[in-house]
Amino acid sequence: MRDVLSEWQPVVDDAIEELLPRAVDEAYLDEWFGPASHRYDPDAIQRALSDPIWDLLDRGGKRWRAVVCLLLLDGFGADPHAYLPYACIPEVLHNGTIIVDDVEDEAEIRRGEPALHHVFGEDIALNAGNAMYFLPLKIVGKNPAGLDPETQLAIYDMLMDELNRTHLGQGMDIHWHRNRDVSVGEAEYLEMCACKTGCLGRIVARLAALITDQSSEVEREIAAYAEEMSIAFQIGDDILDVESTIEGTTEFGKAFGNDIREGKRTLMVIHALSAADPAEADRLAETLHAEENTREEILDAIEILQTTGSIEYARERALEFAESARKHLRDVSLKEERADQLASFTTFVIDRDV
Secondary structure, eight states: OHHHHHHHHHHHHHHHHHHSOSSOOHHHHHHHHOOOSSOOOHHHHIIIIIHHHHHHHTTOOOOHHHHHHHHHHHHTTOOGGGGHHHHHHHHHHHHHHHHHHHHHTTOSEETTEEOHHHHHOHHHHHHHHHHHHHHHHHHHHHOTTOOOHHHHHHHHHHHHHHHHHHHHHHHHHHHHHHSTTOOOOHHHHHHHHHHHTHHHHHHHHHHHHHHTTOOHHHHHHHHHHHHHHHHHHHHHHHHHHHHHHHHTOOTTOSOTTHHHHTTOOOHHHHHHHHHSOHHHHHHHHHHHHOSSOOHHHHHHHHHHHHHTTHHHHHHHHHHHHHHHHHHHHHTSOOOHHHHHHHHHHHHHHHHOOO
């Protein structure tokens, strides 16, 4: 999978740069946003939009959402290069959510460097993140591949539907770690993942299905594949946060014990709170509820996750979702090579190291 990602990542980055250039000028602003009523200030837009967005994009990221969309397009028989701007939509959205999430979570580090709001300020970070929610609508409106009006409208409707559900998931997540005494079960956690992370996955799949005029049944199956793979990804992301803390590495690109410090209700935490003996469960809850944690408290919380088998439990659940995703994929007619690659992504999102 790393070879596939390495092949497509520079192609995706070049396509994103066509949508949002590193250097903004009046010609770009006129073309994409229409002539100014009076006069644009390209330098201000450069510093407040392009610079922070490219600061984040240049830090890395595998662009796997865009790549999955391109593989699906090719698998359905379309030329992926003809639809590159559309494949960038979930990648642009994903990075926009990262910027806004980091402000909401008061995150310190993103991809190994200070979160954007610490570099540019909260106002610029929020504006840049929000702009990345709306840029995809400009792509659909400009219609670079000449899609028919019915398909354009279907894509608009799909994006509005999925983006609204994304904010439901984010709302649940925020409420849980702001109100740390709430009770959260596994079903609620999985629904949060299905909304917050799964929506971006479904956008990936549904874009490819709508562009290639697939049936509603195929669209549902491929969306289910992407949603369940995304849930597996989120569980894997939570595990990576814990494992990087255990190993004392910074390769994951987040602060030490990030999820514990934020009081995140991960699947591991939910399992441990029910599986630990009462004293350990109370100690874990106290650490999660605390406004600040010492290094020793974080390591103690992680030890509870280990002794209750919660890390392995979460890994097993992630693998179950990956297998379920592959079953949905098998029910869709795709080119064999692309189907194999898409199936491999379901385990890559769990086994990745960053």
